[in-house]
Amino acid sequence: MMNQTAIFIDAGFVLSLGGHKVAGTTLRSAFTTHYESLVRGIVQTVKKNTGLNNLRVYWYDASKDGLFTEQHKRIGLIPGVKVRLGRISYNGEQKGVDLRLALDLVGVARNRSASIAYLLSGDDDLAEAVEEAQDLGMKVVLLGVAKSDSRLGVASVAEHLALTADYIETVPDQLLDSAFTKVLEWDKSHSEKTSLIANSPIAPITKTTTKPLMPTPAVMAQKNIARTAAEIEAEAEVIYSSGGESPGYQGSAAYEQKELTAAEEIGAKVAQSWLASTTQSEVVELVADKPQLPPEIDRTLLKDCAQVLGEWKTDQQTIRRTLRGAFWDYLDRIM
Structure with missing residues (x-):
């Protein structure tokens, strides 16, 4: 197995945490995200923690009919980033995002492309994919946002997923402060x-x-x-x-x-x-x-x-x- 990392980012999870921290709400129109700074900071955090090079950053989000928006194109042009899109259903729910992430996580493990996966998500539905990747020899680390009053020590992570992962690490607070900006007034x-x-x-x-x-x-x-x-x-x-x-x-x-x-x-x-x-x-x-x-x-x-x-x-x-x-x-x- 290649001695390198792979990073899997659930965009809805990360943007909700960052937006709530700086703007007090997860409503995306209430804050601006500096995607290049966010991705660079996450990669640097993982590099600092492991000393390993990173294979790729996988970015998971949803859009109408699964088509790239201008925002997704911008994210996809960041070096080392692969954007994977699910669909937004008629009633506004995301469809296929967790499935794509789970398939990619297990696929990277099966192909022995990375030895450690860093997962930025809190969704309990990913627990089975995490266990499958571990059975194939990959370590899976949850990367979250510190929350002192949480029993897990991180915000918005399902307990079952936390128990399934090998261990939990956190991103620096200053990363969110630099990557997210509150929309202060009417434009x-x-x-x-x-x-x-x-x-x-x-x-x-x-x-x-x-x-x-x-x-x-x-x-x-x-x-x-x-x-x-x-x-x-x-x-x-x-x-x-x-x-x-x-x-x-x-x-x-x-x-x-x-x-x-x-x-x-x-x-x-x-x-x-x-x-x-x-x-x-x-x-x-x-x-x-x-x-x-x-x-x-x-x-x-x-x-x-x-x-x-x-x-x-x-x-x-x-x-x-x-x-x-x-x-x-x-x-x-x-x-």
Whole structure:
């Protein structure tokens, strides 16, 4: 077996961790990723830990119909990087990403192309592929982001996957700080291109206009969303969900108030981040489908919550309803 490493990166996993660290949300439009810096930093970390040369960096992501976007082309042109794409399904879920990663991991082990695989993912579904690669003589190391309050010591990694791997290492905090940048404010050129003027006056009501124009996303995102714990506890809030569940849940019925408060804060923050990088027409479309949420927003709510409360609590329907309700509550308050 070749005495070198191979690096397998689940893009959704890495981008979620980096984005949440610098921007407080996994919503990709809320942060900018410096891919060259990220890949270079990961390769250098592995080189420092092993002293071995790297065969290749495999980058796994999803796109519509599995076709390369301009972003994926840019990543694919980074020396030593191979981009592998799954598909985004009709309902917005990734399909085939884990399968491609698993096949490549086992394939590299079977061909004896590398002696150590570094895996940047937290998905429990990869555990069987890890064991198969190990049976073929390859060591498999999980490379994650340190989290002191996690029992595993790393963020968002399934326990079964962690137990399957040979050992766990972490990337330096400064790597994420340098590779990810928070989108701080509404982009002026974007506003001009979409004909959105942040300080536009309310349109007068005429015979053909039944209500004032909706404020632009830039204006809405700047409004204060501060809510005290007393306000949250006092509200008998109606909760909407994208799964068609009936409204009517009131927080303290099943969970500690601090967990529900955290979920509400996360839902409001996702709404604020989304509004800061969207267009007025997209806001209109979203409101028209209320209480349904687009899959991208729903996934972001769940990922952000998992970063704070943990995967198992995010799986609870009560927490999910609270997240979705807080998102809509934020929009209701500022529109």
